[in-house]
Amino acid sequence: MLIKPGAMLGMLGGGQLGRMFTMAAQQMGYRVTVLDPAEESPAGNVAERHLRADYLDHQALDELGATCAGITIEFENVPAPALNYLAQRSIVSPAAESVAIVQNRIFEKQFLASNGFPVVPHAVIHDKADLAQKIDAALFPGILKISRFGYDGKGQISVRKVEDLPEHFANLGYKSCVLEKRLPLASEISVILARDRDNQITFFPVPENQHINGILDTSIVPARLPDQITEKACEIAKQVAVQLNYIGVLCVEFFVLEDEQILVNEIAPRPHNSGHYSLDACVTSQFEQQVRVLCGLPHGSTKLVQAAVMTNILGNLWESGDPAWDQIFCHAQTKLHLYGKRKAKIGRKMGHFTVLTDSIEEALSQTQTIRQNLQF
Incomplete structure (x- = not known):
């Protein structure tokens, strides 16, 4: 319709x-x-x-x-x-059935594993009784994540050895959790796609993501990875969307291991922070695509117009007073987006800026200059 x-x-x-x-x-x-x-x-x-x-x-x-x-x-x-x-x-859109799966880490892992998608080695811990069972020592060191409402590094604790697990489970309020093995990562990427009711699927250029303290810091587009890796990630993300019967804009986050194996990390049933570069660097942004799919319109082109580096701006930047925004505005091909939040808090996403250039190297260099001048 x-x-x-x-x-x-x-x-x-x-x-x-x-x-x-x-x-x-x-x-x-x-x-x-x-x-x-x-x-x-x-x-x-x-x-x-x-x-x-x-x-x-x-x-x-x-x-x-x-x-x-x-x-x-x-x-x-x-x-x-x-x-x-x-x-x-x-x-x-998306439908309740799709959202119910991906809003719970346990359901999400079960969905992925049961459909044959590659995932991080993990264990599900519902309650204290599960701790009494033998937890595979191969899962340590690991990360304990609550099954609901965890984001931007919240609701997650690093666990060095199995003996530490009861204490950390208690620190998370004895809520249902997933314990994931820490793996040696080469990089992290995300695939953002749009799927409509006619099963037409379009992909945005794949960003390479860098995190600090569990919060996305920078997205580099296009990802500095071989095409076969990003193409494989897109194919897996496509199958995830189909198996979920997902309608709308979807993000699938991936770990790329040192041996170039790729594993699904998480699924987000919505546009994603790592896709914010599309506001300025693509013909159609992920948000316009979300409108188009919801309204039954043809998909817009996701062509990348220029290389881009998107950097999150957290509330930490306000610790010494109002930021010197002129350090961004003086760069003619850099775009500032502030989110209209009234109060800056440590770790809170307040906005982002995107550097657009003809090469990733140039964009990274300009981004570093801005960071140094803004002192973050």
């Missing part, structure tokens, strides 16, 4: 991904209603309407479903029952 410009679209979630979706939709002639429980939010501040309510508030969901021709999400922890409820009243 085609949703034409002028229609109202719904967004569950008020963060920066919802903000960028909203701005892309408005540029295309759509209006947006954001449902988010916060008094104000990055997306709610730019949308035509902001419904301030819980994601399971049936009155708010009824209003959203009655007024919006299509509804999507901007973060994976939207309750799946809310999406099921809305699907009775409006077009919803």
Whole structure:
């Protein structure tokens, strides 16, 4: 079903991904209603309407479903029952069934393993009783991750040896967890794709990602890897989307090992931080593509116009006062995106900047200059 410009679209979630979706939709002639429980939010501040309510508030969901021709999400922890409820009243993508799998690390690992996708060696720990079982010593050193609501390094603890596991499990509140083996990585990449109801799939150029303290720091596009690795990752991501019956923009994160083996790390049922470069470096951004798929429009071109390096700006940068933004603006081919968040906090994503040049080497050099001048 085609949703034409002028229609109202719904967004569950008020963060920066919802903000960028909203701005892309408005540029295309759509209006947006954001449902988010916060008094104000990055997306709610730019949308035509902001419904301030819980994601399971049936009155708010009824209003959203009655007024919006299509509804999507901007973060994976939207309750799946809310999406099921809305699907009775409006077009919803992605579907609740897809989101329910990837919003839980245990379900996600089970889905991937049962469908034959390559994953990191791991073990599931539901409760103290599981700790009494013999945990494979080969999984250490490892990382213990809570199954729900962990992101940007939150809800994760490094575990050096099996004897440390009970203490760290207690530190995570005895919540269900996945223990993953630490592996020697050559690099990390992500595949961002869009799949529509006719099974048409388009891919964005694959970024190479660098993290600091579990938070994405920099994405380099295109990834500095052999084509056979990125092509294999795209094929795996495609099959993940098909097996999930996923409709919308999807990100599949991969570990690339030193022997060039690639393993699926995580799945995000939405546009992804590592795809923010597409706002400036591609003909069509991941957010415009999200609008297009939701509304039944043809996919836009994902052609990379220039090499790009995207760098996250965290709240740490405000510790010494307001940042010197002129250090970014003085570079004619660098784009600054701030997310409209009122308060800067340590580790909080406040924005990003993207350097566009004719070569990755030049973009990396300019990025380093900006970082040094901004002192981060």
